[in-house]
Amino acid sequence: MAISxxxxxxxxxxxxxxxxTYTFLSDPKAEVIRRYDLLHAGAGQKGADIAxxxxxxxxxxxxIRWLNLTENIAVxxxxxxxxxxxxxxxxxxxx
Amino acid sequence: xxxxxxxxxWVGLMIAVxxxxxxxxxxxxPVTRDFPWVNLLLFAAAGTFLAVxxxxxxxxxxxxxxxxxxxxxxxxxLCLFALFAYGVFYEVRQVPPSTSAPxxxxxxxEFTLPDQNDEPMALADLVSGAKAVxxxxxxGFW
Numbered sequence: 001m002a003i004s005x006x007x008x009x010x011x012x013x014x015x016x017x018x019x020x021t022y023t024f025l026s027d028p029k030a031e032v033i034r035r036y037d038l039l040h041a042g043a044g045q046k047g048a049d050i051a052x053x054x055x056x057x058x059x060x061x062x063x064i065r066w067l068n069l070t071e072n073i074a075v076x077x078x079x080x081x082x083x084x085x086x087x088x089x090x091x092x093x094x095x
Numbered sequence: 096x097x098x099x100x101x102x103x104x105w106v107g108l109m110i111a112v113x114x115x116x117x118x119x120x121x122x123x124x125p126v127t128r129d130f131p132w133v134n135l136l137l138f139a140a141a142g143t144f145l146a147v148x149x150x151x152x153x154x155x156x157x158x159x160x161x162x163x164x165x166x167x168x169x170x171x172x173l174c175l176f177a178l179f180a181y182g183v184f185y186e187v188r189q190v191p192p193s194t195s196a197p198x199x200x201x202x203x204x205e206f207t208l209p210d211q212n213d214e215p216m217a218l219a220d221l222v223s224g225a226k227a228v229x230x231x232x233x234x235g236f237w
Binding site: 001002003004005006008010011012014015023024025026027031032033035036037038039040041043044045048050051052053054055056057058059060061062063064065066067069070071072073074075076078082086089090 | 122125128129131183187188190191193194195196197198199200201202203204205206208209210211212213216218219221222223225226227228229230231232233234235236237
C-alpha cells in the first residue's frame with residue numbers, strides 16, 4: 001500500500017489513470033509520515049511537507065522484516081528486491 | 096572563399112538541449128533513472144560536436160563560421176549540463192537522514208488513514224488479512 005500527503009481524490013484519480021490495484025492511503029498533514037520519521041520538510045510543491053521515499057515489508061504480526069531508506073530520491077526499491085525480501089521472510093518462517 | 100556551414104556547433108547545442116529535456120522521458124525507467132547514463136552520453140556527444148565545431152571555427156576561420164556563436168553555444172551547453180548535473184547528482188541526494196525511522200524487528204507503528212475512497216483503513220486490519228504488507232511512502236503531488 002502506498003502513503004503520501006496527496007488527498008483521497010488525487011489518489012483515486014491517479015490510481016485509476018495508472019491502473020494500480022493496491023490501496024492508496026492519504027496522510028495530508030503528514031502525521032503518520034512524522035510518526036515514522038520520514039518527513040521531508042518543505043520538499044513538496046510550494047514548500048509543502050512531504051514524505052521522503054521509503055519502503056517497508058511488514059509481516060502478518062505487524063513486525064518490520066525489511067526496509068529501504070533510499071539516499072537518492074531517483075533510486076527506489078525495485079519489485080525484485082521486495083520479492084526477494086519476502087522470499088527470505090518465508091524461508092525463515094519455514095525453518 | 097565561400098564559407099561552409101559549421102553544422103557540428105548547431106548539432107552540439109541541439110543534443111545538449113535534448114540531453115536535458117529527454118530526462119523527463121528516461122526518468123520513467125529504473126534502468127535509465129538509477130544512473131542517468133543515457134543523458135550523460137547525450138551531453139558527451141554534444142560536447143564532442145561542439146568541440147569539433149569550435150576547432151573548425153578557430154582553426155580555419157576563412158572556411159568556417161562560428162567563433163562567436165560557437166563559443167556562446169558551448170557556454171550555453173555547459174550551463175545546461177551544469178543544471179542537469181546539479182539536479183541528478185546533488186539535489187536528488189538531499190534526503191533527510193530519518194534516523195528515528197522504525198527498523199527491522201520493530202513493530203510498525205499503528206495508524207488509520209483514509210484510502211482512495213475516503214474509507215478509513217487501519218494498518219492492523221491490512222496486516223491481519225495478508226501474509227505480508229508492503230508499505231510504500233512516496234513524495235506525492237501526483
